[in-house]
Amino acid sequence: xxxxxxxxxxxxxxxxxxxxxxxxxxxxxxxxxxxxxxxxxxxxxxxxxxxxxxxxxxxxxxxxxxxxxxxxxxxxxxxxxxxxxxxxxxxxxxxxxxxxxxxxxxxxxxxxxxxxxxxxxxxxxxxxxxxxxxxxxxxxxxxxxxxxxxxxxxxxxxxxxxxxxxxxxxxxxxxxxxxxxxxxxxxxxxxxxxxxxxxxxxxxxxxxxxxxxxxxxxxxxxxxxxxxxxxxxxxxxxxxxxxxxxxxxxxxxxxxxxxxxxxxxxxxxxxxxxxxxxxxxxxxxxxxxxxxxxxxxxxxxxxxxxxxxxxxxxxxxxxxxxxxxxxxxxxxxxxxxxxxxxxxxxxxxxxxxxxxxxxxxxxxxxxxxxxxxxxxxxxxxxxxxxxxxxxxxxxxxxxxxxxxxxxxxxxxxxxxxxxxxxxxxxxxxxxxxxxxxxxxxxxxxxxxxxxxxxxxxxxxxxxxxxxxxxxxxxxxxxxxxxxxxxxxxxxxxxxxxxxxxxxxxxxxxxxxxxxxxxxxxxxxxxxxxxxxxxxxxxxxxxxxxxxxxxxxxxxxxxxxxxxxxxxxxxxxxxxxxxxxxxxxxxxxxxxxxxxxxxxxxxxxxxxxxxxxxxxxxxxxxxxxxxxxxxxxxxxxxxxxxxxxxxxxxxxxxxxxxx
Amino acid sequence: xxxxxxxxxxxxxxxxxxxxxxxxxxxxxxxxxxxxxxxxxxxxxxxxxxxxxxxxxxxxxxxxxxxxxxxxxxxxxxxxxxxxxxxxxxxxxxxxxxxxxxxxxxxxxxxxxxxxxxxxxxxxxxxxxxxxxxxxxxxxxxxxxxxxxxxxxxxxxxxxxxxxxxxxxxxxxxxxxxxxxxxxxxxxxxxxxxxxxxxxxxxxxxxxxxxxxxxxxxxxxxxxxxxxxxxxxxxxxxxxxxxxxxxxxxxxxxxxxxxxxxxxxxxxxx
Ligand SMILES: Cc1cc2nc3c(=O)[nH]c(=O)nc-3n(C[C@H](O)[C@H](O)[C@H](O)COP(=O)(O)OP(=O)(O)OC[C@H]3O[C@@H](n4cnc5c(N)ncnc54)[C@H](O)[C@@H]3O)c2cc1C
Ligand code: SF4
Ligand code: SF4
Ligand code: SF4
Ligand code: SF4
Numbered sequence: 001x002x003x004x005x006x007x008x009x010x011x012x013x014x015x016x017x018x019x020x021x022x023x024x025x026x027x028x029x030x031x032x033x034x035x036x037x038x039x040x041x042x043x044x045x046x047x048x049x050x051x052x053x054x055x056x057x058x059x060x061x062x063x064x065x066x067x068x069x070x071x072x073x074x075x076x077x078x079x080x081x082x083x084x085x086x087x088x089x090x091x092x093x094x095x096x097x098x099x100x101x102x103x104x105x106x107x108x109x110x111x112x113x114x115x116x117x118x119x120x121x122x123x124x125x126x127x128x129x130x131x132x133x134x135x136x137x138x139x140x141x142x143x144x145x146x147x148x149x150x151x152x153x154x155x156x157x158x159x160x161x162x163x164x165x166x167x168x169x170x171x172x173x174x175x176x177x178x179x180x181x182x183x184x185x186x187x188x189x190x191x192x193x194x195x196x197x198x199x200x201x202x203x204x205x206x207x208x209x210x211x212x213x214x215x216x217x218x219x220x221x222x223x224x225x226x227x228x229x230x231x232x233x234x235x236x237x238x239x240x241x242x243x244x245x246x247x248x249x250x251x252x253x254x255x256x257x258x259x260x261x262x263x264x265x266x267x268x269x270x271x272x273x274x275x276x277x278x279x280x281x282x283x284x285x286x287x288x289x290x291x292x293x294x295x296x297x298x299x300x301x302x303x304x305x306x307x308x309x310x311x312x313x314x315x316x317x318x319x320x321x322x323x324x325x326x327x328x329x330x331x332x333x334x335x336x337x338x339x340x341x342x343x344x345x346x347x348x349x350x351x352x353x354x355x356x357x358x359x360x361x362x363x364x365x366x367x368x369x370x371x372x373x374x375x376x377x378x379x380x381x382x383x384x385x386x387x388x389x390x391x392x393x394x395x396x397x398x399x400x401x402x403x404x405x406x407x408x409x410x411x412x413x414x415x416x417x418x419x420x421x422x423x424x425x426x427x428x429x430x431x432x433x434x435x436x437x438x439x440x441x442x443x444x445x446x447x448x449x450x451x452x453x454x455x456x457x458x459x460x461x462x463x464x465x466x467x468x469x470x471x472x473x474x475x476x477x478x479x480x481x482x483x484x485x486x487x488x489x490x491x492x493x494x495x496x497x498x499x500x501x502x503x504x505x506x507x508x509x510x511x512x513x514x515x516x517x518x519x520x521x522x523x524x525x526x527x528x529x530x531x532x533x534x535x536x537x538x539x540x541x542x543x544x545x546x547x548x549x550x551x552x553x554x555x556x557x558x559x560x561x562x563x564x565x566x567x568x569x570x571x572x573x574x575x576x577x578x579x580x581x582x583x584x585x586x587x588x589x590x591x592x593x594x595x596x597x598x599x600x601x602x603x604x605x606x607x608x609x610x611x612x613x614x615x616x617x618x619x620x621x622x623x624x625x626x627x628x629x630x631x632x633x634x635x636x637x638x639x640x641x642x643x644x645x646x647x648x649x650x651x652x653x654x655x656x657x658x
Numbered sequence: 659x660x661x662x663x664x665x666x667x668x669x670x671x672x673x674x675x676x677x678x679x680x681x682x683x684x685x686x687x688x689x690x691x692x693x694x695x696x697x698x699x700x701x702x703x704x705x706x707x708x709x710x711x712x713x714x715x716x717x718x719x720x721x722x723x724x725x726x727x728x729x730x731x732x733x734x735x736x737x738x739x740x741x742x743x744x745x746x747x748x749x750x751x752x753x754x755x756x757x758x759x760x761x762x763x764x765x766x767x768x769x770x771x772x773x774x775x776x777x778x779x780x781x782x783x784x785x786x787x788x789x790x791x792x793x794x795x796x797x798x799x800x801x802x803x804x805x806x807x808x809x810x811x812x813x814x815x816x817x818x819x820x821x822x823x824x825x826x827x828x829x830x831x832x833x834x835x836x837x838x839x840x841x842x843x844x845x846x847x848x849x850x851x852x853x854x855x856x857x858x859x860x861x862x863x864x865x866x867x868x869x870x871x872x873x874x875x876x877x878x879x880x881x882x883x884x885x886x887x888x889x890x891x892x893x894x895x896x897x898x899x900x901x902x903x904x905x906x907x908x909x910x911x912x913x914x915x916x917x918x919x920x921x922x923x924x925x926x927x928x
Binding site: 585 | 917
């Protein structure tokens, strides 16, 4: 006979305000099989848990229903308490009287009635519960970090310094990400390369880090603790084990006019190239799209120049399978393409540039050696207009969100410009100045007060190019309430921060969610900001939302600590919510095998004692099954059941509502 | 040579050669056509084939008692051949489980290995279409309001006596324990009335959506005259529209409802 205990929580006022808990308790006490029913202000508190434990022992309970908040919140708490009192934790169920009832209803009488139903449903379910036992799976204590920007670098170093192995997968020929392209960094104006490159070198030389540059994730199988990731090592056409990075090859390459990605198109590179002098690894790759040898079959200048015989035009992509226990996604961001804004020239004018182009112009290692010269004619601009929120906070043409970092880098740009062109004018059109951060407001004030940046509150409606090359910026000063026109030599647009192209595909491979803009979704916006809904996959940096360097680095370290926490035990305990095939009724139609999103169902041959196959069936691999229930819904003969959510359990829940 | 003579000759030959132990074909019983299991070459002359042969003989290949007779050669129309391909795609038949005496439209294609069936179908019978009358019925039904349609089907399903002759006739209904027979818990009432009838008929149709090969055997078997093909073809058209596929042409096909890939269009989620 079932002996069920019902424990109702007021959740302070949260449930008690709308639901008459005493009435629900009284109703529960009368439900068939219930031998004990109480209510209490905070069931999750220590005294509350004690009540449950005591009743389990004293009333010899065979099942427990806790009517409280969402099981996502406290199911582990209560199941732990049950286990401590000697009851199998899976004989405890929760009715969600908060999110599913008190928080969404106002009518007290009706809410109370619904709460009684919610409790009754779980009482019926728990009577059909069976004891289940956690599944233990071994953990592969190697992490994979995808993306080698500052976030990925930091995460990799922290995990490696914590004593675990790391595979760092970077799609471009060098790590460093966008930070490597920055001139000086707010809020302290230290040189970006000077603080970044030592870390890049540390990555390359760290004994626990394997750097896979010029590589991309091809496919992912498995689950937390045991991911099987296939990585595509792209053909480099240069044998890096022979190459010393001497540069004889690119000096001889005849294709010299390719716009450099690193210099945001302002500089040029050759077809065999390393993206920048401080690149890590400091070895070149051949860009197959532009190489004459690879496209037309003749040239071979680099091979002739290379004294080490490192050039290999026959190089091919290579697929490598790697087993890892945890993954950090750190794929960063890109800038929104402002050519959508016809009124700002639609990307037609060389002197309307984006933030990265300005960074390269201001950078000592940039195409102008750090002199601010405008792209069209190389003249030093005397008036520069900066336009903030270009594509941000504009849900019609661009993005609805605030890109968060542009206020700061625009202030920095104005400052850097004024430091280099003392008599020049820096005019900034802004909507608001968002300078929340340590030392940030002071930084912006410095730009205004010490460096004389002219901040104009208002939007720019149009930019056009006069015959003499001047860019005429028409806007409004909304504080003064008058239209405003500035004759500028250079315009810098603070384009919105968007996720990397291709980031959605990566998310799909890892089972990570993303929002409508393509930024990766964290598991909980407040309490689990670095986890994702895919167990064992964590987030770092601007791939989750626009971030500056300190934020990207903090999140990276947080992700690393999550990984190290996961790796601190040799095994992982998993909820035993897994599917089971009834091999008597399965007809091996293989529908479930095709449907399982985790590849968890396999063909299985049932053999007699002599080894003859008597039947073929589907069988679930417990290690791989995630308990999603897809197969249960697909099986026509209804031969699959999900432990913890069996047909009988669900059926009894439904029937009791009739 | 007449088509039927060629069929009889082939049947006799495969039995004599030992390529098959049994030929599953049709015999005449007055106006009625019944299945015939021929195990010796001398009885092949009793085989018949004409438009009155409504039953889909592919259904027998999965029956344990038929399997005991040994390898079968089955007489199959194009729709029945599609059923064979469906069974192959669902791992119910493999390469040399059976031979096919392939009866086409107005011609006879001889003895085929299972592997030859799909290529023949694709070459000659890719455009098998339901009858014009049936298509007209579907149009009429489509013109009704949802309420009228529901009422139409409620009236039809009310006639069902739950004999399950439709299920027994269908090669796609090969489960050894049909979901209606699951009784712990019993999701679908087995009483031949109301809700249970509706549930059964809808489930039967859904389980065949994207799998029905249009042979019409179920409707022919139904003693109550329920227009099952109307429902089957309607769902088949939906599947063809949404998934761009037709059952029974590709032995490697993945189940439409149960398979997916990350590139699937998902307008409702992003
Ligand atoms: C104009 C401008 C100026 C800025 N100035 C400052 C400043 O002064 N101070 C400051 O704090 N912040 C500044 N920032 C912000 C700073 O650039 C970011 O905070 C930082 O770069 C975020 O680092 P990340 O590692 O998250 O991303 P990223 O730098 O974008 O790095 C991502 C890395 O992942 C790689 N990757 C992408 N996709 C894949 C894939 N599928 N597989 C493998 N690898 C992949 C990329 O190649 C790249 O190396 C500025 C930003 C801009 C636009
Ligand atoms: S869907 Fe059902 S019948 Fe088909 S193989 Fe899977 S368990 Fe077996
Ligand atoms: S519940 Fe079924 S479909 Fe889901 S992961 Fe497990 S086996 Fe696969
Ligand atoms: S054959 Fe007709 S009467 Fe019999 S179960 Fe099927 S639909 Fe109902
Ligand atoms: S549902 Fe009817 S028409 Fe379709 S394959 Fe089965 S028996 Fe043939």
